[in-house]
Amino acid sequence: MIRAGILQFTPAFLNREESISRVERLLDGVELPELLVLPELADSGYAFPDRDCAWDIAMPVHWNPFLDYLHGLAEAQGTHIVSGVLEKAGNQLYNTSVLLGPAGIIGIYRKVHLFMGEKDIFSPGRASLKTWPTAIGRIGMQICFDWMFPEPWRILAMQDADLIAHPSNLVLPFAQQVIPAYALVNRVFILTANRTGSENGVSFTGRSLIAGPDGRLLAQATEQADGMIQATLAPEEARNKMITFSNHAFRDRVPSLYGPLTEDTQRIEPF
Ligand code: ACM
Numbered sequence: 047m048i049r050a051g052i053l054q055f056t057p058a059f060l061n062r063e064e065s066i067s068r069v070e071r072l073l074d075g076v077e078l079p080e081l082l083v084l085p086e087l088a089d090s091g092y093a094f095p096d097r098d099c100a101w102d103i104a105m106p107v108h109w110n111p112f113l114d115y116l117h118g119l120a121e122a123q124g125t126h127i128v129s130g131v132l133e134k135a136g137n138q139l140y141n142t143s144v145l146l147g148p149a150g151i152i153g154i155y156r157k158v159h160l161f162m163g164e165k166d167i168f169s170p171g172r173a174s175l176k177t178w179p180t181a182i183g184r185i186g187m188q189i190c191f192d193w194m195f196p197e198p199w200r201i202l203a204m205q206d207a208d209l210i211a212h213p214s215n216l217v218l219p220f221a222q223q224v225i226p227a228y229a230l231v232n233r234v235f236i237l238t239a240n241r242t243g244s245e246n247g248v249s250f251t252g253r254s255l256i257a258g259p260d261g262r263l264l265a266q267a268t269e270q271a272d273g274m275i276q277a278t279l280a281p282e283e284a285r286n287k288m289i290t291f292s293n294h295a296f297r298d299r300v301p302s303l304y305g306p307l308t309e310d311t312q313r314i315e316p317f
Contacts, residue, residue, distance in 0.1 A: 048182050049079035050209065050235070051276035054254040054267045056243035059091030060103055066115050072273060078123045079276050080182045085241040085254075086130035086157075086190045086213040087141060088112070093245035097139065097167045104134035107144055107154060121148045126180055128239075130189060130213035138169040143187040143213050145178055153178040153187070158198065161191035161217075175201045183208035183281030190214040193221040193238075196228065197307060203232035204296060208281035212238040216251045222266075230261030233295050234284045242270055259284050 055072055058064035065088060086092070089112035094100040107113060116127045126147050133142035133156070141157040141164060156171025157164075175198055177186040186202035188210060202210055214221065221238060229236045240254045252269035256277045264277035287295040 047278050047280050048081065049276050049278050050081040050083075050237060050256060051079035051274050052083050052237055052239040052254045052256065052265075052267065053274050054085070054240060054242060054252060055088075055272040056241060057085065057088050057091045059093070059245050060099070061091075062089045062103065062105075062110075062112050065089050065091075066112055068272075069115070073119070076274060078119060078125045078127075079274075080125055081185075081209060081211070081237070082125060082127045082274075083211045083237045083239040084116075084127070084129035084213060085239045086143070086215040087132055088129045088213065088241075090132040091245055092215045092241075092250075093248040094163075094167055095246065100132060100139055100167050101134070104132045104139050106135060107131065107133055107142065107151065113144055113146065113151070117146050117150055120146045124148050126152075126182060126185070128185070128187060128211035128213060128237075130215075139167055140171060141168045141189060142171075143189050143211065145180075145185055145187060145211070147180060152180065153185075155187035155189065157189040157192065159192050159195055164191075175205070177202055177205040177207045183284070186210045188212050190216060190221075193224055193228075196231075199228045199232055199234075199236075203234050203284075206285075207234055208284040209235045209237065212236055214238055214240045214254075216240045217248055219251050222251070222253045222255060225255060226257040226261045226263060229257035229259060231295065233259040233287050233289070235259060235264075235279055235281065240267075242272055259286075 133140040186207035265275040
Protein backbone atom coordinates (compact mmCIF):
# COMPACT_ATOMS: atom_id res chain seq x y z
CA MET A 47 0.00 0.00 0.00
CA ILE A 48 1.08 3.57 -0.63
CA ARG A 49 -0.28 6.95 0.30
CA ALA A 50 -1.09 9.14 -2.70
CA GLY A 51 -2.03 12.78 -2.37
CA ILE A 52 -2.96 15.93 -4.22
CA LEU A 53 -2.05 19.48 -3.24
CA GLN A 54 -4.91 21.71 -4.40
CA PHE A 55 -3.98 25.40 -4.24
CA THR A 56 -3.92 28.73 -6.06
CA PRO A 57 -0.57 29.32 -7.83
CA ALA A 58 0.60 32.95 -7.73
CA PHE A 59 0.08 34.46 -11.19
CA LEU A 60 3.42 35.31 -12.85
CA ASN A 61 5.23 34.92 -9.53
CA ARG A 62 7.19 31.68 -9.19
CA GLU A 63 8.80 32.61 -5.86
CA GLU A 64 5.39 33.28 -4.32
CA SER A 65 4.06 30.00 -5.79
CA ILE A 66 6.92 28.20 -4.02
CA SER A 67 6.07 30.03 -0.76
CA ARG A 68 2.43 29.01 -1.05
CA VAL A 69 3.35 25.33 -1.50
CA GLU A 70 5.85 25.64 1.37
CA ARG A 71 3.20 27.07 3.70
CA LEU A 72 0.65 24.39 2.77
CA LEU A 73 3.15 21.55 3.25
CA ASP A 74 4.74 22.94 6.41
CA GLY A 75 5.04 20.09 8.93
CA VAL A 76 3.22 17.65 6.62
CA GLU A 77 4.67 14.18 6.09
CA LEU A 78 4.46 13.77 2.34
CA PRO A 79 2.66 10.83 0.75
CA GLU A 80 4.68 8.50 -1.51
CA LEU A 81 3.10 10.23 -4.53
CA LEU A 82 2.07 13.88 -4.50
CA VAL A 83 0.44 15.59 -7.50
CA LEU A 84 0.23 19.37 -7.96
CA PRO A 85 -1.91 21.31 -10.48
CA GLU A 86 -1.17 22.31 -14.08
CA LEU A 87 1.16 25.35 -14.45
CA ALA A 88 1.64 25.31 -10.67
CA ASP A 89 4.70 27.56 -10.90
CA SER A 90 3.25 30.31 -13.08
CA GLY A 91 -0.52 30.51 -13.03
CA TYR A 92 -2.64 30.01 -16.13
CA ALA A 93 -4.49 32.95 -17.67
CA PHE A 94 -1.71 34.63 -19.68
CA PRO A 95 -3.03 37.56 -21.72
CA ASP A 96 -0.64 36.65 -24.57
CA ARG A 97 2.38 34.54 -25.52
CA ASP A 98 4.94 37.28 -24.67
CA CYS A 99 3.69 37.39 -21.11
CA ALA A 100 4.13 33.60 -20.74
CA TRP A 101 7.50 33.71 -22.54
CA ASP A 102 8.90 36.22 -20.05
CA ILE A 103 8.61 33.85 -17.10
CA ALA A 104 8.86 30.43 -18.79
CA MET A 105 11.93 28.33 -17.93
CA PRO A 106 13.57 25.10 -19.12
CA VAL A 107 12.62 22.30 -16.73
CA HIS A 108 16.23 21.74 -15.68
CA TRP A 109 16.62 25.35 -14.46
CA ASN A 110 13.21 25.87 -12.92
CA PRO A 111 13.50 26.84 -9.19
CA PHE A 112 9.98 25.55 -8.55
CA LEU A 113 11.07 22.09 -9.70
CA ASP A 114 14.34 22.43 -7.74
CA TYR A 115 12.27 23.09 -4.64
CA LEU A 116 10.01 20.07 -5.32
CA HIS A 117 13.05 17.91 -6.02
CA GLY A 118 14.46 18.93 -2.61
CA LEU A 119 11.23 17.67 -1.00
CA ALA A 120 11.28 14.43 -3.00
CA GLU A 121 14.90 13.81 -2.02
CA ALA A 122 14.42 14.68 1.67
CA GLN A 123 11.28 12.59 2.08
CA GLY A 124 11.92 9.82 -0.46
CA THR A 125 8.75 10.62 -2.38
CA HIS A 126 7.63 11.06 -5.97
CA ILE A 127 6.05 14.33 -7.08
CA VAL A 128 4.23 15.30 -10.28
CA SER A 129 3.68 18.96 -11.08
CA GLY A 130 2.59 21.07 -13.99
CA VAL A 131 5.05 23.81 -15.04
CA LEU A 132 5.46 26.41 -17.76
CA GLU A 133 8.27 25.11 -19.96
CA LYS A 134 10.50 26.98 -22.40
CA ALA A 135 12.42 24.69 -24.78
CA GLY A 136 14.34 26.40 -27.57
CA ASN A 137 11.88 28.92 -28.99
CA GLN A 138 8.82 26.86 -28.02
CA LEU A 139 6.57 27.06 -24.97
CA TYR A 140 4.98 23.92 -23.59
CA ASN A 141 2.36 23.25 -20.95
CA THR A 142 4.32 20.48 -19.25
CA SER A 143 4.00 17.97 -16.45
CA VAL A 144 7.14 16.70 -14.72
CA LEU A 145 7.57 13.47 -12.74
CA LEU A 146 10.25 13.82 -10.05
CA GLY A 147 11.73 11.19 -7.80
CA PRO A 148 14.37 11.36 -5.07
CA ALA A 149 17.12 11.33 -7.75
CA GLY A 150 15.58 14.08 -9.91
CA ILE A 151 13.49 14.27 -13.09
CA ILE A 152 12.19 10.87 -14.22
CA GLY A 153 9.92 11.93 -17.05
CA ILE A 154 8.14 14.83 -18.72
CA TYR A 155 4.86 15.02 -20.63
CA ARG A 156 3.86 17.97 -22.79
CA LYS A 157 0.12 18.66 -23.02
CA VAL A 158 -1.30 17.30 -26.27
CA HIS A 159 -4.82 18.76 -26.34
CA LEU A 160 -4.67 22.52 -25.86
CA PHE A 161 -7.70 24.39 -24.50
CA MET A 162 -9.00 27.62 -26.07
CA GLY A 163 -6.40 30.46 -25.83
CA GLU A 164 -3.64 27.97 -24.96
CA LYS A 165 -3.42 27.36 -28.71
CA ASP A 166 -2.02 30.90 -29.13
CA ILE A 167 0.65 30.34 -26.47
CA PHE A 168 1.85 26.75 -26.38
CA SER A 169 3.10 24.26 -28.92
CA PRO A 170 1.18 21.00 -28.54
CA GLY A 171 3.08 17.99 -27.24
CA ARG A 172 3.63 15.45 -29.99
CA ALA A 173 5.98 12.92 -28.37
CA SER A 174 4.78 9.32 -28.08
CA LEU A 175 2.78 8.62 -24.95
CA LYS A 176 4.88 7.00 -22.23
CA THR A 177 4.71 5.55 -18.74
CA TRP A 178 7.59 5.37 -16.29
CA PRO A 179 8.40 2.58 -13.81
CA THR A 180 9.07 3.81 -10.26
CA ALA A 181 9.45 2.26 -6.82
CA ILE A 182 5.73 2.92 -6.18
CA GLY A 183 4.32 1.66 -9.49
CA ARG A 184 4.25 2.64 -13.14
CA ILE A 185 3.18 6.25 -13.64
CA GLY A 186 1.68 8.02 -16.66
CA MET A 187 0.70 11.67 -17.04
CA GLN A 188 -2.04 13.68 -18.73
CA ILE A 189 -2.84 17.38 -18.34
CA CYS A 190 -6.23 19.02 -17.78
CA PHE A 191 -8.17 19.23 -21.11
CA ASP A 192 -6.67 15.91 -22.15
CA TRP A 193 -9.68 14.63 -20.13
CA MET A 194 -11.86 15.23 -23.17
CA PHE A 195 -10.06 12.56 -25.22
CA PRO A 196 -10.35 8.96 -23.98
CA GLU A 197 -7.71 7.55 -26.32
CA PRO A 198 -4.49 8.56 -24.48
CA TRP A 199 -5.84 7.29 -21.15
CA ARG A 200 -6.43 3.90 -22.72
CA ILE A 201 -2.97 3.91 -24.28
CA LEU A 202 -1.32 4.73 -20.93
CA ALA A 203 -3.28 1.93 -19.27
CA MET A 204 -2.23 -0.44 -22.06
CA GLN A 205 1.35 0.60 -21.29
CA ASP A 206 0.77 -0.77 -17.79
CA ALA A 207 0.22 2.52 -15.97
CA ASP A 208 -0.87 1.85 -12.41
CA LEU A 209 -1.35 5.52 -11.61
CA ILE A 210 -2.13 8.39 -13.98
CA ALA A 211 -1.29 11.83 -12.60
CA HIS A 212 -3.47 14.57 -14.08
CA PRO A 213 -2.33 18.10 -13.17
CA SER A 214 -5.21 20.41 -14.07
CA ASN A 215 -6.55 23.95 -14.15
CA LEU A 216 -10.13 22.92 -14.88
CA VAL A 217 -12.61 25.62 -15.79
CA LEU A 218 -15.43 23.38 -17.09
CA PRO A 219 -17.18 21.21 -14.48
CA PHE A 220 -17.15 17.95 -16.49
CA ALA A 221 -13.78 16.31 -15.87
CA GLN A 222 -14.66 15.55 -12.26
CA GLN A 223 -17.57 13.48 -13.67
CA VAL A 224 -15.67 11.63 -16.37
CA ILE A 225 -12.39 10.83 -14.59
CA PRO A 226 -13.86 8.13 -12.29
CA ALA A 227 -15.27 6.48 -15.44
CA TYR A 228 -11.84 6.58 -17.13
CA ALA A 229 -10.36 5.00 -14.00
CA LEU A 230 -13.03 2.29 -14.16
CA VAL A 231 -12.86 1.43 -17.87
CA ASN A 232 -9.05 1.41 -17.83
CA ARG A 233 -8.80 -0.15 -14.36
CA VAL A 234 -6.21 2.38 -13.14
CA PHE A 235 -5.83 4.95 -10.37
CA ILE A 236 -6.19 8.56 -11.53
CA LEU A 237 -5.18 11.62 -9.53
CA THR A 238 -6.71 14.83 -10.90
CA ALA A 239 -4.98 17.75 -9.16
CA ASN A 240 -7.01 20.87 -9.85
CA ARG A 241 -6.42 24.42 -8.65
CA THR A 242 -8.58 26.97 -6.85
CA GLY A 243 -9.16 30.69 -7.32
CA SER A 244 -9.51 32.84 -10.41
CA GLU A 245 -7.24 34.83 -12.72
CA ASN A 246 -8.10 37.52 -15.27
CA GLY A 247 -11.78 36.54 -15.14
CA VAL A 248 -11.12 32.77 -15.46
CA SER A 249 -12.44 30.76 -12.48
CA PHE A 250 -11.20 27.28 -11.63
CA THR A 251 -13.43 24.51 -10.34
CA GLY A 252 -11.35 22.79 -7.61
CA ARG A 253 -12.80 19.43 -6.52
CA SER A 254 -9.53 17.59 -7.11
CA LEU A 255 -10.03 13.86 -6.88
CA ILE A 256 -8.43 10.46 -6.56
CA ALA A 257 -10.34 7.68 -8.35
CA GLY A 258 -9.72 3.94 -8.10
CA PRO A 259 -9.85 1.14 -10.72
CA ASP A 260 -13.38 0.28 -9.64
CA GLY A 261 -14.50 3.86 -10.42
CA ARG A 262 -14.84 4.78 -6.75
CA LEU A 263 -13.82 8.19 -5.44
CA LEU A 264 -11.11 7.57 -2.86
CA ALA A 265 -10.76 11.26 -1.92
CA GLN A 266 -12.11 14.57 -3.17
CA ALA A 267 -11.39 18.19 -2.29
CA THR A 268 -14.02 20.91 -2.12
CA GLU A 269 -14.33 23.61 -4.76
CA GLN A 270 -12.44 26.29 -2.85
CA ALA A 271 -10.31 24.82 -0.06
CA ASP A 272 -6.54 24.76 -0.49
CA GLY A 273 -4.61 21.88 1.03
CA MET A 274 -3.80 18.23 0.63
CA ILE A 275 -6.21 15.34 0.10
CA GLN A 276 -4.91 11.79 0.24
CA ALA A 277 -5.83 8.15 -0.02
CA THR A 278 -4.14 4.88 0.84
CA LEU A 279 -4.15 2.59 -2.18
CA ALA A 280 -2.56 -0.52 -3.64
CA PRO A 281 -1.13 0.32 -7.11
CA GLU A 282 -1.03 -3.40 -8.01
CA GLU A 283 -4.86 -3.43 -8.02
CA ALA A 284 -4.54 -1.64 -11.37
CA ARG A 285 -2.90 -4.76 -12.81
CA ASN A 286 -6.11 -6.77 -12.55
CA LYS A 287 -7.99 -5.94 -15.74
CA MET A 288 -10.84 -8.42 -15.18
CA ILE A 289 -14.24 -6.74 -14.94
CA THR A 290 -16.10 -10.06 -14.56
CA PHE A 291 -14.60 -13.55 -14.30
CA SER A 292 -14.88 -13.81 -18.08
CA ASN A 293 -14.35 -10.22 -19.24
CA HIS A 294 -10.99 -8.54 -19.55
CA ALA A 295 -10.87 -4.77 -20.12
CA PHE A 296 -8.23 -5.11 -22.83
CA ARG A 297 -8.40 -8.65 -24.18
CA ASP A 298 -12.13 -8.25 -24.98
CA ARG A 299 -11.45 -5.24 -27.18
CA VAL A 300 -12.01 -5.57 -30.94
CA PRO A 301 -9.29 -3.36 -32.45
CA SER A 302 -10.17 -4.46 -36.00
CA LEU A 303 -13.27 -2.25 -35.63
CA TYR A 304 -11.40 0.70 -34.17
CA GLY A 305 -9.34 1.69 -37.21
CA PRO A 306 -11.15 5.02 -37.72
CA LEU A 307 -9.79 6.16 -34.37
CA THR A 308 -6.31 6.32 -35.85
CA GLU A 309 -7.34 8.28 -38.95
CA ASP A 310 -6.39 11.92 -38.76
CA THR A 311 -9.78 13.13 -40.03
CA GLN A 312 -11.99 15.91 -38.73
CA ARG A 313 -15.08 13.85 -39.37
CA ILE A 314 -15.66 10.14 -39.73
CA GLU A 315 -18.06 9.33 -42.57
CA PRO A 316 -21.18 7.39 -41.51
CA PHE A 317 -21.67 4.05 -43.22
C1 ACM B 1 -7.46 23.42 -19.25
O1 ACM B 1 -7.12 22.55 -20.05
N1 ACM B 1 -6.58 24.00 -18.46
C2 ACM B 1 -8.85 23.85 -19.15
